[in-house]
Amino acid sequence: MAEGGFPPGFLWGAATAAYQIEGAVDEGGRGESIWDRFSHTPGKTRDGDTGDVACDHYHRYRDDVRIMRELGLAAYRFSVAWPRIFPEGRGRPNPDGVAFYERLLDELEKAGIQPVVTLYHWDLPQALQDRGGWPHRDTAYRFADYAAWMFERLGDRVPYWITHNEPFVVSILGHVTGEHAPGLNDPAAGFRTAHHLLLSHGLAVQAFREGGRRKGRIGITLNLSPVHPASGSPEDEAAARRVDGLINRWFLDPLFRGAYPEDMVEHFGRLIPLPEASEDDMRLISQDVDFLGVNYYSRQVVRHDPGELFLQMRQIDGPGPKTEMGWEVYPAGLGEILRRLHEAYTKAPLFVTENGAAYPDTVSPDGAVHDPDRIAYLRDHLLELSRVIAGGVPVQGYFLWSLMDNFEWAHGYSKRFGILYVDYPTQRRIWKDSAYWYRRVIEANAVVE
Numbered sequence: 458m459a460e461g462g463f464p465p466g467f468l469w470g471a472a473t474a475a476y477q478i479e480g481a482v483d484e485g486g487r488g489e490s491i492w493d494r495f496s497h498t499p500g501k502t503r504d505g506d507t508g509d510v511a512c513d514h515y516h517r518y519r520d521d522v523r524i525m526r527e528l529g530l531a532a533y534r535f536s537v538a539w540p541r542i543f544p545e546g547r548g549r550p551n552p553d554g555v556a557f558y559e560r561l562l563d564e565l566e567k568a569g570i571q572p573v574v575t576l577y578h579w580d581l582p583q584a585l586q587d588r589g590g591w592p593h594r595d596t597a598y599r600f601a602d603y604a605a606w607m608f609e610r611l612g613d614r615v616p617y618w619i620t621h622n623e624p625f626v627v628s629i630l631g632h633v634t635g636e637h638a639p640g641l642n643d644p645a646a647g648f649r650t651a652h653h654l655l656l657s658h659g660l661a662v663q664a665f666r667e668g669g670r671r672k673g674r675i676g677i678t679l680n681l682s683p684v685h686p687a688s689g690s691p692e693d694e695a696a697a698r699r700v701d702g703l704i705n706r707w708f709l710d711p712l713f714r715g716a717y718p719e720d721m722v723e724h725f726g727r728l729i730p731l732p733e734a735s736e737d738d739m740r741l742i743s744q745d746v747d748f749l750g751v752n753y754y755s756r757q758v759v760r761h762d763p764g765e766l767f768l769q770m771r772q773i774d775g776p777g778p779k780t781e782m783g784w785e786v787y788p789a790g791l792g793e794i795l796r797r798l799h800e801a802y803t804k805a806p807l808f809v810t811e812n813g814a815a816y817p818d819t820v821s822p823d824g825a826v827h828d829p830d831r832i833a834y835l836r837d838h839l840l841e842l843s844r845v846i847a848g849g850v851p852v853q854g855y856f857l858w859s860l861m862d863n864f865e866w867a868h869g870y871s872k873r874f875g876i877l878y879v880d881y882p883t884q885r886r887i888w889k890d891s892a893y894w895y896r897r898v899i900e901a902n903a904v905v906e
């Protein structure tokens with residue numbers, strides 16, 4: 458393929474998540490989620506922003522799918538809100554809840570867009586949190602019941618299932634730093650959460666396989682970053698290895714090698730009571746997946762810092778330009794992580810299930826939204842991706858984060874990742890220059906100027 462070209466059939470998509478776009482939190486029988494509770498807790502989100510309305514996608518999904526068709530998307534990655542299906546997290550399913558997703562699937566089918574469904578993108582039913590949440594092993598089995606019910610109900614209509622979005626973030630930001638729901642500061646709970654998320658993934662894969670004639674494919678999505686030492690000193694190299702051990706290897710090793718990374722078990726075991734990892738659990742966790750989803754945004758650069766309790770490290774800014782999130786623009790990191798996965802972890806197909814950037818977008822007097830920085834970010838990462846595929850790494854699709862501006866978790870609506878600008882007071886979607894550009898990329902199946 459020419460420089461910047463992609464293979465025939467490469468799956469061009471965009472991604473969103475339920476709590477970030479749907480709104481209608483009290484409609485259709487939806488139960489409360491931990492993000493409803495967290496965002497309504499004073500001080501947890503910027504300006505007290507919540508997902509109560511968000512992009513009102515629950516009511517506007519037909520128009521949103523029409524825009525996806527006009528963009529030429531081949532696929533659309535979205536998440537199902539567990540509290541819409543099981544308002545109490547378990548027990549009686551809510552027919553109005555699944556009906557919303559059936560209507561969405563109808564629109565996608567009419568538009569010729571393949572659905573890629575994430576079963577868990579952080580919105581745990583609050584009722585399960587009240588019973589212990591992810592630190593509690595039983596939650597893994599409730600997730601497996603929810604997943605099995607979804608496979609039964611929608612299995613014939615969904616070609617790609619993703620069990621979890623970013624177990625690292627759920628575990629660490631939700632249960633150690635407390636920046637995300639449920640807002641805990643409890644490292645032991647964080648590691649139990651990581652284990653139960655992985656266990657629940659394994660139980661869901663088992664349920665999917667036992668369902669027999671499954672047309673679809675199942676995988677998991679991890680946020681992965683190359684971790685570089687700030688200097689060549691042995692201390693900084695060791696610090697980088699420890700951070701790599703938590704962000705990347707703590708999840709990749711169980712999934713693809715059937716065991717937690719020994720160096721990190723040793724490291725954390727001295728500080729924190731780690732959960733039992735029985736052979737049965739690890740066998741469930743490391744069942745084959747049909748694909749691995751990778752969310753890539755940037756790399757990490759770290760130096761040794763003996764005073765830091767958890768990993769004796771300090772993250773520092775890389776030298777490159779930064780996005781609105783303060784993340785370094787580092788396209789080479791996408792290639793680095795994808796090649797490492799293929800060489801060291803799995804020969805399974807890979808998908809970039811998220812890649813994108815936030816910039817301070819504004820609507821110009823002419824009504825346009827000029828976002829040259831986002832186009833440059835996307836172009837550079839797609840050029841890197843094209844080279845990786847040409848080099849033999851089986852990446853079969855790319856999902857831009859995000860289709861539209863949306864609720865950016867603790868940052869509320871202050872950060873815009875969309876290629877569609879959302880004017881929240883009117884809920885108008887305005888195509889940014891990057892949307893027109895992405896449409897041309899999809900048409901050409903190649904990076905364009």
Ligand SMILES: OC[C@@H]1[C@@H](O)[C@H](O)[C@@H](O)c2[nH]c(CCc3ccccc3)c[n+]21
Nearest residue numbers: 474622623626680752754811858865874
């Ligand atoms: O921050 C942009 C997006 C979120 O809106 C998505 O819901 C989430 O899947 C996602 N993950 C990442 C990279 C990992 C990360 C998440 C949160 C905070 C810092 C890093 C970036 N994003």
